Amino acid sequence: MAPLDDSAKKKPAEMMDVRGPDGDPLEIPKFACESMRESEPYPAYPEHNLKLGFPGELIDNWQEVAIAKIGELAKKNRAFQVYLDACVKCGACTDKCHYFLGSGDPKNMPVARQDLLRSVYRRYYTFAGKYFPWLVGARDLTKEVLDEWYAYYHQCSQCRRCSVFCPYGIDTAEISMAAREIMDSIGIGQKYCNEIIGKVKDVGNNLGLQEKALAATLEGLEEDIEDDTGVSVRIPLDEKGADILLVTPSADFFAEPHIEGLIGYAKVFHQAGVSWTLSSYASEAANFGLFIGSYENMRDVSLRIRKAAEDLGVKRIIFGECGHAWRVAYSFLNTLAGPFDFLDQNYPIPQHILEFTWNEIQKGTLKLDKSRNDHIRLTYHDSCNVARASRMGDKPGGQFEIPRNVLKAVCNHYYDMDRDTIMESTVCCGGGGGLLTDEIMDLRVKGAGPRMKALKQVTDDFGVTHMAAICAICKTQFSKVMPKYGYGMDSILSVHQLVSNAIILDGQEDGEDAAPQGDAAAAEANQ
Amino acid sequence: MSYEVNGQTVEHDEEGYITNLNDWSKELAEVIAKQEEVEMTDEHWAVVNFLRDYYEEYQIAPAVRVLIKAIKKQLGPEIGNNKYMYELFPYGPAKQACKIAGLPKPTGCV
Numbered sequence: 001m002a003p004l005d006d007s008a009k010k011k012p013a014e015m016m017d018v019r020g021p022d023g024d025p026l027e028i029p030k031f032a033c034e035s036m037r038e039s040e041p042y043p044a045y046p047e048h049n050l051k052l053g054f055p056g057e058l059i060d061n062w063q064e065v066a067i068a069k070i071g072e073l074a075k076k077n078r079a080f081q082v083y084l085d086a087c088v089k090c091g092a093c094t095d096k097c098h099y100f101l102g103s104g105d106p107k108n109m110p111v112a113r114q115d116l117l118r119s120v121y122r123r124y125y126t127f128a129g130k131y132f133p134w135l136v137g138a139r140d141l142t143k144e145v146l147d148e149w150y151a152y153y154h155q156c157s158q159c160r161r162c163s164v165f166c167p168y169g170i171d172t173a174e175i176s177m178a179a180r181e182i183m184d185s186i187g188i189g190q191k192y193c194n195e196i197i198g199k200v201k202d203v204g205n206n207l208g209l210q211e212k213a214l215a216a217t218l219e220g221l222e223e224d225i226e227d228d229t230g231v232s233v234r235i236p237l238d239e240k241g242a243d244i245l246l247v248t249p250s251a252d253f254f255a256e257p258h259i260e261g262l263i264g265y266a267k268v269f270h271q272a273g274v275s276w277t278l279s280s281y282a283s284e285a286a287n288f289g290l291f292i293g294s295y296e297n298m299r300d301v302s303l304r305i306r307k308a309a310e311d312l313g314v315k316r317i318i319f320g321e322c323g324h325a326w327r328v329a330y331s332f333l334n335t336l337a338g339p340f341d342f343l344d345q346n347y348p349i350p351q352h353i354l355e356f357t358w359n360e361i362q363k364g365t366l367k368l369d370k371s372r373n374d375h376i377r378l379t380y381h382d383s384c385n386v387a388r389a390s391r392m393g394d395k396p397g398g399q400f401e402i403p404r405n406v407l408k409a410v411c412n413h414y415y416d417m418d419r420d421t422i423m424e425s426t427v428c429c430g431g432g433g434g435l436l437t438d439e440i441m442d443l444r445v446k447g448a449g450p451r452m453k454a455l456k457q458v459t460d461d462f463g464v465t466h467m468a469a470i471c472a473i474c475k476t477q478f479s480k481v482m483p484k485y486g487y488g489m490d491s492i493l494s495v496h497q498l499v500s501n502a503i504i505l506d507g508q509e510d511g512e513d514a515a516p517q518g519d520a521a522a523a524e525a526n527q
Numbered sequence: 528m529s530y531e532v533n534g535q536t537v538e539h540d541e542e543g544y545i546t547n548l549n550d551w552s553k554e555l556a557e558v559i560a561k562q563e564e565v566e567m568t569d570e571h572w573a574v575v576n577f578l579r580d581y582y583e584e585y586q587i588a589p590a591v592r593v594l595i596k597a598i599k600k601q602l603g604p605e606i607g608n609n610k611y612m613y614e615l616f617p618y619g620p621a622k623q624a625c626k627i628a629g630l631p632k633p634t635g636c637v
Contacts (some may be wrong), residue, residue, distance in 0.1 A: 207634060220596065436636060
């Protein structure tokens with residue numbers, strides 16, 4: 001590798017040399033054929049599958065059922081059939097997947113990933129494939145093919161970056177969701193996703209966090225805020241008659257830096273003077289039904305939110321920092337669980353917490369001291385489902401602008417990463433789409449490579465120490481993989497954590513000498 | 528997939544979390560810790576004991592923040608902090624300490 005840029009200022013000690021010769025975070029790797037064939041997540045146990053309405057294990061006539069399912073999906077979903085028929089192998093997508101860029105395995109090129117299913121579709125549903133399979137790359141659905149599906153359709157985080165560059169608009173995420181749906185329908189489920197969806201059905205959230213534990217956690221956080229600021233800030237649970245229901249990923253009750261974000265939401269609501277509540281019944285924004293392409297499961301999870309909103313009698317629903325939850329909420333909530341005619345129609349249904357916070361900043365209700373984040377030199381990772389599958393605010397591109405507007409309002413030192421790796425071209429964190437599970441850590445580390453290279457650039461060029469995100473998966477993924485690239489695990493921050501640091505609450509005692517939370521060690525580690 | 532403790536067999540899942548939570552014992556914790564290359568000290572035991580007490584009350588592991596707060600109260604800020612917890616349990620106080628304490632693995636986006 002070529003030496004690093006001489007102008008590198010604050011090179012973290014022992015940082016892995018991840019940049020290519022041209023410093024290009026999207027550098028195309030050498031082929032490493034089949035190098036990721038062995039990467040597979042644990043299969044679901046029978047009880048996980050059964051709870052979701054799928055066969056417990058691989059059924060005897062799986063081949064017949066899977067082929068029928070492909071036909072059913074193609075008939076029911078015109079987009080899916082177009083995606084299977086329309087590809088002309090132009091190659092525009094080949095270097096757009098972070099898992100390909102990170103692993104070099106050509107089966108992680110989006111077109112190759114699509115072809116795993118397309119080749120089978122051709123064999124059974126096209127004239128040429130039925131009679132001249134060898135001419136059109138059509139394949140029988142064998143056990144080997146099924147096993148290959150299981151491996152490589154669990155190496156797609158459904159981030160849709162490739163679809164931005166496809167001249168036909170083919171969306172690999174849809175194909176990967178369909179493949180998982182087909183596999184579930186014959187009894188081949190993935191443990192991580194299916195076990196979690198089962199927990200939502202039983203307990204109301206991905207963690208399996210019951211009401212008593214949730215209430216105790218929130219009470220502890222109220223104490224912490226009061227200790228830090230001297231101000232009593234409530235985090236209400238199951239309060240009937242509140243105006244706003246906040247639905248947030250359960251990771252916000254459990255993990256770091258997620259919890260710091262929850263504290264930020266609470267401070268913003270407090271300062272805005274609105275009444276709000278969390279729900280123990282709908283204590284999860286995430287909806288893993290999306291990842292496995294299951295409309296029924298996605299609907300079941302969404303209906304919990306509707307029920308909670310009705311039972312609590314709220315007027316508005318706001319979603320916390322969760323990437324794919326916002327996709328489901330923004331794009332599908334109304335069709336899955338609507339109509340929401342019982343909510344106040346003067347507000348967006350649903351609304352994103354960042355839309356709320358940005359409105360309050362514009363109204364001037366939040367007193368912000370940006371210098372409280374002066375120990376941080378910040379960049380922002382656009383989470384894929386927010387960036388490419390939804391929007392915020394009332395203008396195109398609001399999902400890119402609003403988070404940056406908020407960050408720049410609370411932080412003096414903000415720098416964007418390479419334009420080809422942000423906004424609509426953002427590279428995935430490497431853990432999305434149901435892949436945030438430890439047995440495929442090698443894939444996760446490799447998939448994070450392009451993002452880490454882009455981060456390294458702004459560290460070299462501008463001394464960036466931290467990265468913020470608005471997705472629970474991104475935050476957990478980065479806290480696990482950043483140490484492999486020389487960054488501290490707390491170099492990843494919640495956007496509302498930075499808001500929380502900067503807010504001065506009415507009546508706050510400490511003035512300027514309060515220590516901002518949680519990240520001083522990482523800042524030091526990166527000097 | 529199982530651990531051997533005092534001639535007894537204790538089943539665990541693919542990642543080493545025990546399947547039947549009633550199978551846990553202090554001896555088993557030592558066996559799991561050894562496999563994880565963690566040498567159990569009094570401080571490790573303070574964490575494991577807290578996790579088990581919390582689980583008994585709430586049927587879930589505590590948030591790392593809650594754990595740290597409790598340990599800080601019990602053993603002081605030099606031990607009750609995030610960095611030290613990761614020194615005790617390099618694979619994370621949530622996941623690795625839960626495994627040794629015989630609790631199920633926290634699931635979700637964590």
